Amino acid sequence: MSQTVLRLKDAAIYQRESLILSEVNIEIKKGEFVYLIGKTGTGKSSFMKTLYGDLPLTEGEGSIVDYDLRSLKEKEIPFLRRKLGVVFQDFKLLNDRNVRDNLLFVLKATGWKDKQAMDNRIEEVLGKVGMKTKGFKNPYQLSGGEQQRIAIARALLNDPELILADEPTGNLDPQTSVEVMEVLQAISNNGNTILMATHDYALLLKYPSKTLKCDGQKVFEVVQKNV
């Protein structure tokens, strides 16, 4: 049976008092790769932020990886985020430590204790993004594409039920975007569920998949020829 990892019903997304999106009805099932597209300012980031608990859901219903977004408490947010892998446009790596220590930092912060288990997990996720040899580099010694691969590795550490990627190729040139997209595709083919906000239509054409569009304060599914 297909399992729902995200469902919003008649939801409205606000930034303070401003209504950004209304009557949002969407469902994402385990294993799907879903794009979220829309012109700048149409609410993609606001939508993503609501999903990872950065903006409260105050209208409608929302459940994500078994958390109810309407009743989500501040203290539950770190636990929700452990079940999500979040990837940002600007990587958000810690520049004062190397790649391995960036990953170790997250493992320790999420309750891992066993040194060997942590080392193994770091090797494993670096392998998944093709960065096994770069563990001792500092983020600033890596290209943008390499930094984003590390950010994806970091998102994978706790085996997330859903990966939320907000414009993951937004800071990358077209060739590097394709390379990062190949990594995301491989992860998706491995069974991971991914929601990716993007305005990169070239990627959509190259890697067609289910697509949601933000437009006119609404979110709706589009078929590729209409995007």
Ligand SMILES: Nc1ncnc2c1ncn2[C@@H]1O[C@H](COP(=O)(O)OP(=O)(O)OP(=O)(O)O)[C@@H](O)[C@H]1O
């Ligand atoms: N912190 C904030 N406070 C108030 N309004 C905000 C805030 N952040 C965004 N907005 C407004 O919410 C609307 C949607 O912005 P959002 O960043 O979600 O769009 P977006 O589709 O992700 O755009 P982009 O592609 O440029 O990132 C915009 O009108 C924006 O001005």
